[in-house]
Amino acid sequence: MAIWNFPISGAEGRRAGWWGTLLLVLLLSGCSDGPAETLLVDYQRRLADALALAPPSPGRPINIAAFPEPEARLFPLGETREGMLAVFALRDCHIANLIAARNNQLGRVAAPSQRWLYELALWRRLSGCWNTEVPQRLGEADRTRLARLTRTKTEQLPRASWNAVFDSSEWVGSFSRASAPLAPDALSAVESQLPALHYLHEAVLHQFDRRWPPDSATLEGHLETLQTRPLTAELLRALLLAERRLEEASALLETALADGTRCTDLTTATGHDRLTRWLDGLQLQSRRWLLGLDRLIEAQLVDPPPAVAAYRQRWLSVEADQAPWPALVAARERHRGLRLAMIRHCG
Numbered sequence: 048m049a050i051w052n053f054p055i056s057g058a059e060g061r062r063a064g065w066w067g068t069l070l071l072v073l074l075l076s077g078c079s080d081g082p083a084e085t086l087l088v089d090y091q092r093r094l095a096d097a098l099a100l101a102p103p104s105p106g107r108p109i110n111i112a113a114f115p116e117p118e119a120r121l122f123p124l125g126e127t128r129e130g131m132l133a134v135f136a137l138r139d140c141h142i143a144n145l146i147a148a149r150n151n152q153l154g155r156v157a158a159p160s161q162r163w164l165y166e167l168a169l170w171r172r173l174s175g176c177w178n179t180e181v182p183q184r185l186g187e188a189d190r191t192r193l194a195r196l197t198r199t200k201t202e203q204l205p206r207a208s209w210n211a212v213f214d215s216s217e218w219v220g221s222f223s224r225a226s227a228p229l230a231p232d233a234l235s236a237v238e239s240q241l242p243a244l245h246y247l248h249e250a251v252l253h254q255f256d257r258r259w260p261p262d263s264a265t266l267e268g269h270l271e272t273l274q275t276r277p278l279t280a281e282l283l284r285a286l287l288l289a290e291r292r293l294e295e296a297s298a299l300l301e302t303a304l305a306d307g308t309r310c311t312d313l314t315t316a317t318g319h320d321r322l323t324r325w326l327d328g329l330q331l332q333s334r335r336w337l338l339g340l341d342r343l344i345e346a347q348l349v350d351p352p353p354a355v356a357a358y359r360q361r362w363l364s365v366e367a368d369q370a371p372w373p374a375l376v377a378a379r380e381r382h383r384g385l386r387l388a389m390i391r392h393c394g
Contacts, residue, residue: 083228083285083325087292090322094296097311098303108291111283111362111371114222119354120213122206124166136189137196140176145169160266163211167254167261170204173197175257205348208254212247212343213355217274228288229281231325237332240278243269244339251346279340282333283362286371289326293378300385310393313386326379333372337365 088105095102114120134143145168157165176182177197182190212218229236246269253259303309313319340363344351351359364370368377 081227082230082232083288084292086231086322086325087289090318091292091296091299093318094299094313097313098299098309099311100299100302100309103295103298105295106291108284108287110224111222111280111287112358113224114219115352115354115358117214120352121210122349122352124203124206124210136185137176137193139181139184140172140193142169142172142176145172158267159211159214160270161263163207164261164263164266166200166204166207170197170200171257173200204254208251209347209349212251215270217270221273221277221279223277223280226277226280226284228285229278229329231328233281234328234332236276236278237282237336239275240272241335241339243272244336244343248339248343248346251343251348254348278336279363282329282336283371285329286333286375289329290371290375290378293375293382297378297382297385300382300389304385304388304392307392312393313390319386326375330372330375330379334365337363337372341365 084105088102091105092102134146145165173193174197177193182193185193246265249259250261250266341359344355344359350356360367360370362370365372367373
């Protein structure tokens, strides 16, 4: 029997570099508060000084949850086994070379993206063959086999497309808990990585479109872009950090308002403009990124596994109240309201 395996890709060679980067981030994050923390704590101290209050003791923000494990985020794709004589009988479908390419000694460790490209190529060969005169020339058993293979590969392709993204080390690495909040001067990283999301979105949308030309080098190039930094995690952790520090700053304003005797010119005394510019950029760019992730998930032709659906709702949503992005928006609105109340009180 011929077992259809998959050749290895150079993409897997990036894993060592990725884990080295994560280790470096862990070491550095243990030695420094980071520029986002510095900016937020500086604002807290300036605000406390203006209000003649002690600055808060910054609490540790929560980390994002671990990305679902493979068995919880991927779809099983059973092996397709056909005898060599059966494959030979379908020689006019030109699938023998694809099977031969898969049946090499390194096939079992192929990158998920390469597995998807092979599944896509195989589906195109089989479905294209089924829509020619070839089935009419086949015996009944071989025609039934071709129909079964075509149907199986048609059903499996959306799951293979999902796995190509959600099983890739580059994608999983983007959600790494071993990361730090994105620095205020690094928001342009979103511009660098958004094209990768857009390409993956297009690839999923056009997987059944024969006019769309899949290209291994282009696909791997975009995945390599995602590998450069764990951008999803960095953005989420920046949102979590900013929300926590704003809530602590809001507590200062609440204390001052409750006292009723403390007044200061908040429009000039606290360096609020600099913080606002960064938070505006963080809110905008993180929303663009999260919506890009959402569009990619929505484009899939399979429903996300429950663990991924739960992770998406808790961490990636721009609507669910408990998710980092809406939580920061709410914290900013609350803080803005308290500042205005303080200004009116002192006016």
